[in-house]
Amino acid sequence: MPELPEVEVLVRHLRPQLAGKIIRAVRVCRAKVLLPTSVAELGRTLRGARFTALSRRGKFLVFTLRHRQTAAISLLGHLGMTGRMYLAPAGATEPKHAAVVLELGHEKFIFEDTRYFGRFTLATGALDKLGPEPLGQNFSARSLAEALGGSRQAIKVKLLDQSVVAGVGNIYASEALFHARLPPSVPAGRLTWPEVRRLWRALRSVLRQAILCGSTVPLDFSGSAKNRGPEREARLNLFYYGANKDSPLTYEERLRVYDREGKPCVRCGRAVRRIVQAARSTFFCPQCQRGPRTPATGLKT
DNA sequence: CACCATGTTCCTTG
């Protein structure tokens, strides 16, 4: 569950659950997710520390911890493609692909990641390379135009660049371009000012809606018996694909083009197309997302 | 077996 909205919802969910809790023991099942931090260093640093804050930056979770009256510790989490984080009862069965487990007393914090592309590290340098938060104050249509200016890279590919905007991934890049009615292949630097403004608004709108939608989804990933099996899976997938009865939004209002190749565009009915850019799938409507048409006639050269 | 997958980084080639 890994783009900005999913991470945001997870952060909001975990924050009150972790606040004040003390790490009694650290168990690392996959040392590679800590890199460049070592198993020994993580254990030494976290054992006895208390969670004091949790925030999000792009797709990263930023945990803040503290030992008795000492300087704050920052811990960076990233879900990669398949990562999940949740609290479970201390005695709960652990998932097959648990990467790190923090024992908190009667509970334990679990970071599981099937593909192990995620991170759980004390090295925070990755944050320095991130661009502005798309929902933050420093992200304006003007700053976006500046970040895109001059680039001949396709706008869809550019949106995946975390130094341009932090937190946009493959799904919401397609969604935002659909919302803004922009063709994914247009060179980023060739967008007109009105188009950049549309894209800016689309990004914020799409991400905000996704957070809103996700906030109404029960995020109980605990591995306890009642949360396993098909029901749990349904809930997890629901985040991206499913319908949520408690939400005022309908299915089409969440993912309008992503993974809809061949299906009718929800706006015009034309078949949604899939292309590959930078080795990733892009979905778009060839009718609604056409480039700026040059008049067939009457254009002087 | 084939191909696909919400992410990131590194390498090569032009």
Next chain:
DNA sequence: CCAAGGAACATGGT
């Protein structure tokens, strides 16, 4: 320097 393409990481679903 830039852009594009591919591979790598590791596992699972269809």
